[in-house]
Amino acid sequence: MASRRGSREDKRRRIVDAAVHVFAEKGFFGARVSEIAEAAGVADGTIYLYFKSKDDILISLFEEKMAEIIKQLQEILATLDDPEAKMRRYIVEHLKLVAGQPHLMQVLTVELRQSARFIKEYSPKAFAKYLAVIGNILEEGQKKGIFRRDLDPSVFRRALFGAIDEISLEWVLRGPGGTLPDPVVVGETIGDFILRGLRAEP
């Protein structure tokens, strides 16, 4: 029984990982469920034992991959005390992810935008959690008196996410053939800029 469940989990994960590559290569609208099945090495019908539709694969992929990213990020941030260090680290880690997993990031930043309507109707939970990671760093810094208190965390977290996401988008669009700038260098520069805006007046 345990091994059957293991094999189910394994198959599901293979389908999700295959979908990342097919969506990245063909685009969400251009991708066919049969291509995902082929890439995962399962029969077409098998996909529908796990997912209702192509949209459902995209939603699941998004929620699961984002949950992993958030977990990793929170573990890293938990090792740091200083809100400034956390903010810098968050920015660098986001950019490292983009540079290190271009296919996944293409799906999360480009293909997901293609289904803006779906974002509208579905309002992804994992995205809200991701924004909360940024918002929490800001609020912690505000409580400690390190960051300015007059910044609205709900506006700030979106603006910061947008800034990083736009840079990510440019990297992803340049494609795997392009040479990406060093994510740590770019991240430190942006972090430095952001912190100047964030610091409370002495």
Next chain:
Amino acid sequence: MASRRGSREDKRRRIVDAAVHVFAEKGFFGARVSEIAEAAGVADGTIYLYFKSKDDILISLFEEKMAEIIKQLQEILATLDDPEAKMRRYIVEHLKLVAGQPHLMQVLTVELRQSARFIKEYSPKAFAKYLAVIGNILEEGQKKGIFRRDLDPSVFRRALFGAIDEISLEWVLRGPGGTLPDPVVVGETIGDFILRGLRAEP
């Protein structure tokens, strides 16, 4: 002859304006050329006298509307001398556009993202010009010694665009029914934040 050309221009403009509303309502992928024709009050075949395809309508719409926006923006910025004032004003004007023309901004920010593949292949000229407006303000401020010289304009302009665009996206997705925050208030807050990061050390 002049009046015939006038009528051609007028019809073309009516099609573009109709496309803004149809794309905003149905989404780029969901919209049909026949619906655009109906909204513009022209026969289906007439569309193809002006545009090769639905993609072509989107490209033309984007290039023309962006050219108008850039022209207006440049006229406003030309009345200002101080790079700080220009930067603030640019941010506020962008957000005012979003609040004032929600359908157009939905097409420019949401629907255009749906054709990310098209952005990839087409690399919109008007977008490059728009980014150049931001880059030019930064470079002017750097030359005058007001802004830090160690910021790379090509990274900064994308990061700033991303921050503003993400806030715009949230507004657009909230839909015409939602109450939007005052664009001037939000713009001033973001401008203030950005300028803290930009200012050269005294």
